Amino acid sequence: MKKPQFISAISLLLISSQLMAQTTLIKNVNGYTFTDNSLTQFSAISFTDDIINKVYPIGAVLPASKGVIVIDGQGQTMLPGLIDAHGHVIGYGHSLLRVDLVNATSELDAVNRTISYAKDNPSMSWILGRGWNQVQWSNNSYPNAKSLDEAFPNKPVWLRRVDGHAGWANSKAMALAGITSASKAPVGGDIIKDKNGLPTGIFIDNAMTLITASITPPSPMEDKIALKRAMHSLASLGLTSVHDAGIEQKDIALYKTLASEGNMTIRINGMLYLPSTNWQQQLEQGPYRTEDEMFAVNSVKIQADGALGSRGASLINDYSDHSGHKGLLLHDKKSLQHYIDFAMNAGFQVNTHAIGDNANKLILDLYQQAIQKSQTKALRHRIEHAQVLRLEDISRFSSLNVIASMQATHATSDKNMAVTRLGGKRILGAYAWRKLLDSNTIIAAGSDFPVESPNPFFGLHASITRQDHKDLPIGGWYADQKMTRTEALRSFTIDAAYAGHQEKLIGSLEAGKKADFILLADDLLTMPESTIWQSQVSQTWVAGKKVFSAIDVPSVE
Structure with a gap:
């Protein structure tokens, strides 16, 4: 007699769980997503709690709305939630x-x-x-x-x-x-x-x-306030996920606290900074993610060199505007090799900041050795920025399965000084998005905020036009390196998700994935290129919850 009672109790729990689950249907949208690597359109989407049930193609018959929250999207454009693959x-x-x-x-x-x-x-x-x-x-x-x-x-x-x-x-x-x-x-x-x-x-x-060293660091409470404010601000710009490029143990603890409190506005994929306090012990614990997938740590961040603007980027030959100066490597080769080997052997993706052509060549060389020794090609190691490359190094990204994590607005910000720093020959391997894409390299887009604005539409605009907000230079800066609109959108969605080992979770709107999406009035795929940077997000949804709304769209049933 006990066995039927046990089955009955389980059934009651399942029924109770189903009753608690909430299904939402958003119809009348101009939706875009990636399906089997192709851009497709849709007119409605349904999700239960944080999981997408179905994406309805244009003209599809929608299900009965009984017991379902129905929202009229009023013809707005719906996109997968945008992902910044490199921010702070x-x-x-x-x-x-x-x-x-x-x-x-x-x-x-x-x-x-x-x-x-x-x-x-x-x-x-x-x-x-x-x-x-x-x-x-x-x-x-x-x-x-x-x-x-x-x-x-x-x-x-x-x-x-x-x-x-x-x-x-x-x-x-x-x-x-x-x-x-x-x-x-x-x-x-x-x-x-x-x-x-x-x-x-x-x-x-x-x-x-x-x-x-003389400045008192922020208190944990100040960090918490800053973090919450940042996530709310990023959500308002249409970002539903960010790869946080360089966090420490104390930051991991803070994210875990916010996740346990239900205070993670957007998803964070953290990169542990090497070297930082107790970094070896942290890596020995292995990759981590919260049960709700709002926070994960499966990668590390290493810095090889400085930046081009401050002439800290490490170049093979002298700066064109500073004879005798080649920039700076922030760690010697032996130290870099140690960090890379340790992280790969611990099962972590390695993401290394490299801007100058010397730094990029060095990291590719070290990756090539370390990947072979650790057999971690499948971990999709990354170079952050990949800003100035020797032409002969471009094909190495794809052959090593290394992702180029790049920030399009760096090109439009640097265009007034980059040629002066690099000269007419080296510039041909700089900010070389088309050359990388044509060599079958995955580009994960980001902004490097607060270095640049975190607004992803600034990055989309720069990727597509290679112009600043004044439409300069005419035709685009080294225009042959532009991305198409579809490629640019991929770099901020499914390819950025892939770069974080999360392509089965987010990055596109498909059944079984998380309900992370944005709504905006303009159609990114058809609006004038010159105005893409002015796009305004009306709503941002993360895990099936509306986390930002500029204009409330009421449910109709």
């Missing part, structure tokens, strides 16, 4: 709480913005900010501590360059750090000094730690 989430969150120097027009403008911020935040012991870019200024020169000293003689100021690979300090900050004319930069860094040998306040790459 906590850094972005903190940038929302600090001096915003993005698009500052001059050194004076940057100083004035800092003064305004300081007036609004008088309790700050340090003034911190980010976003300046001397390449955008008429004098094209690094700023100087002196301009900050006039406004801040007694309060330390530290302002990171837009790419995060250089910082600008005032004299108070340098005094607290013990910086003098005798100070020497660590390996992989540089202290810019004037003709008299005095520090100007500019610190490049590893030398930045000389200043940052």
Whole structure:
């Protein structure tokens, strides 16, 4: 008699579970997704809780709506949720709480913005900010501590360059750090000094730690606030998932806490930064993901070199505009090999920042050896940025099954200085999206926020047009390297998901996958190319829940 009672109890649980499940049908949409690698259109989608049940092609008969929440999409375009394959989430969150120097027009403008911020935040012991870019200024020169000293003689100021690979300090900050004319930069860094040998306040790459060591790090609560603010902001832009490029153990713990609280607005695929505190022990625990798939760690992030704008990118030959200077490797070859080998042997995907052609060649060489030894070709290791490549190295990506994780807006931001830095020959292997695609390389798109805006439509626009927001240059910068609209959308959806080993979970709208999608008024596939960057998201849904809405679309039944 006990056995039937047991079966009956199970049946009741199943019935109860089915009653609790909620099915939603969104109809009357101009939908696009990828099916079997082809772009297809659809008119409606249904999902139960966070899983897609069915995607209805145009003209399909929709099911009865009894017991179903039905939403009229009002003809809006529906796309799979967009994925940024390379961003810095906590850094972005903190940038929302600090001096915003993005698009500052001059050194004076940057100083004035800092003064305004300081007036609004008088309790700050340090003034911190980010976003300046001397390449955008008429004098094209690094700023100087002196301009900050006039406004801040007694309060330390530290302002990171837009790419995060250089910082600008005032004299108070340098005094607290013990910086003098005798100070020497660590390996992989540089202290810019004037003709008299005095520090100007500019610190490049590893030398930045000389200043940052004196800054009290954010508290766990400040990090949590920054992280939550960042995820809400990213959702409003149409991002449903981000690969967080360089997190530490404390960040993993914070993400786990937010996930347990149900406070993950978007999905995060974290890359453990190497080297960081206890990184070996973290890797020995193996890849991790939460049960609801909102947070995962299955990869590592290593930095090989610096950035092109600060001349920190490691080049094989001298910079065209700086004789005798080839940039910087942030780690020696032996250390890089150790990090790569350890991570691959632990079963982690390895994602290495490489911008200059020397750094890219070196990492491809090290990958080739390590992949063969560890037999991890299937882990789809990545090069982050892959910005300046020797033409002969381009085909190596596909042969090694290495993904190019690239940021299209870097090209449109760098176009005013890249040829000057690289010259007319090397530029042919830079920002070479078409050459990589034609060699069967997967490109995963991102933005590198807060270096660039996290707005994915800026990246889509740059990928398709290779122009800035003023439609310059006419026809596009090295226009032969453009992506098609379909390729660009792939790079922000299914190919970005593939780059995170999540293509069976997200990246396209198909039965069995997670209900992550966005709605927008414009049709990305037919609207004028020049206006793609102006696209506005009306709604963002993650795991079947609406996490952002600019305009509420009411249910009709």
